[in-house]
Amino acid sequence: MQSNEAPSSMEVKAVANGAGSASGTLPPKPSFEPLKAHEMSDGQVQFRKVSVPPHRYTPLKKAWMQIYTPIYEQMKIDIRMNLKGRKVELKTRRDTPDISHLQKCADFVQAFMLGFDIIDAIALLRLDELYVESFEIKDVKTLRGEHLSRAIGRLSGKGGRTKFAIENATKTRIVIADTKIHILGSFANIKVARDSLCNLILGSPAAKVYSKLRAVTARLAERF
């Protein structure tokens, strides 16, 4: 009786019995381990460079250690600040486990540059499905002068209330930088937040947006 046993290890096993194989001339199948990030593209190092806008320079200085520690220790990516070029440079190391880590770190740093807090941007490192979406107010509606200012005011609300309300309801983080708007969160949540923001830009009052938001988030929550 012959029993076919699955190979226990990944090592190459030569078939001992000649009776089992019809064609014994074929060489055994090689098995490779997955490539490390470092070894990709023929062992060359992968780079990412994130430029620092001037208004984020001081906050970067203050929050440097908070950025550095998780990237270097947990993601195993080299990170440095190029003072002359005002860029943050990221590089893979030998023991970087996965190529996606580099991209995640780059996204994390980019999110910080856009204006998000460290604790919010850290979520990009931890969760896969988070994205950052940016759009401008003029993409939604062409506004000029006072109308634009008023629209920005409507978006934030008094003391940022409206913005926080949308953030809490949709589990996203929103950064309103003059005319640019950045949203950080999962895909569906980004969509909801974007719709609410667009409605606010177009002129609907905050209460209306709240009611719609309530309905949508309840529906989203129920789905799970």
Add this chain to the structure above:
Amino acid sequence: MHQNTTPTQLERRGIMAAGSEALNTVKATEPTQWLAPSPELSENARAALKSLFSSLRPFTPKSPFNELLVEEDFDAEQIWQQIDIQSQPLISSLRREVKRYEKNPEEIKTLKVVVEGEEKVLESQNEEKDSEDFDEESDDEEEGDDVEENEDDDEDEEEEEEENVEEEEEGDGEKNEIEDGFFNVKALGKYLKTTEAEEYENESEEGADEDGDEKDEEDEAQELMNLDESEDDGDGKGARYEDFFGKKELSTHKKEISIHDKDLSTHEREQLKLKAEIEQREKTMLDPKTWTMQGEVTAAKRPPNSALEVDLDFEHNVRPAPPITEEVTLAIEDMIRKRIEQDLFDDVQRAPALPTKAPRERKEMDENKSKKGLAEDYEREYVQKMNPDSGPLSSKDEQKHEAEMLFRKLCLKLDALSHFHFTPKPVIEDMSIQDNVPALAMEEIAPVAVSDAAMLAPEEVFSGKGDIKEEAELTQAERKRRRANKKRKFKVTAKKMAKKPRDSNKDIIEAM
């Protein structure tokens, strides 16, 4: 108008003779001569009219004129009006007379000749006038006004004379089987024509009477009587003797008709019966149906109070109310009393509204900046998804938690107030800042309100050294000293601040 003395007999005759001459000359003139106005013709015409007028004067006692005023000054219109005033009542009276003679032909024989001479004169001219009347009628429209009155008077007289003549001839006419003293076919025909003519004159609605052709010969005489009666009613000229007493003759007429039946053959009788039945049926078909047979009838379409007479049958969807008798009322009252004693009222109670599904908890809009980071939010969500038992810590639960904490504190205070044997609850470690509460407060047995334990010693409130002076009490030297101390302290801290960032940056760069 100037008064005329009534002329004497002789004068009258003279006038009559002259008048008849004038009349003859007027008749003799050819129609073409009338086209051109001539004073001769007008004189003759006037004279003729005057004579005619005078001849008719005795028959019109109520006429205001004794003579026709036909002097040259009088206009055609005025002459015509005079004649008209005379002739109108005359015509109506003549008509009445004619009708009377129609009903009672025997009376013609008893007719008195009022003025012999006039009658004779008129009778002799009867036949001559017949042919000429039609000519004169045709000339009417072409001629001037002078002749019209003349001819109208002629016509009226002609009609009267003709009818009188014919009525005299009635009794001499040949008899058919059907005809008797009451019935005359010819008279019937003429009567029908005249009634038709009168209908058009009077403009009265008696259309039903015109189917004289289709009627049975039996019924014709009867209908004659009916027509007469209905005509009179239709005109509305007052009640007549015939209306009240004429009916007696009707009944006699009926009897005569029934006797009359036996003279008919059986076939004829049957035919008549059939015809009567057909008539009857046709009538019912053609007439509008009675209101009971019509479909939907409103109160306006049926005669008043007619619904009471008809036995209507319709469904009652409601049970008829029970008749209230003394027993019934007593029974009800007994029941009421019993119920009051038992306090058993059938009150309507509101049915409890069951919630169809668990009330969905509404998420309140939190307008504060979330203290947790985004990562924690998603972490919480993930955990919730994975372990449903973990229990969602919703805002409602958090509020509940908060409320619980507050209540616990309150209860503690109240318990401390209420009894001396107070055992304090175990302390829950809470990272909250406490100020001004001494350590002894928790272990004190005495009620909190009474004890001084909560009160801090003055040293605990403020521990300061030296002489404490108020702002206003400071001397200038002391103020300067104070400021100098401040500056020194500030310098030290500034230096420290300057040092720190530089050092940290260096470390970072070296680490890379």
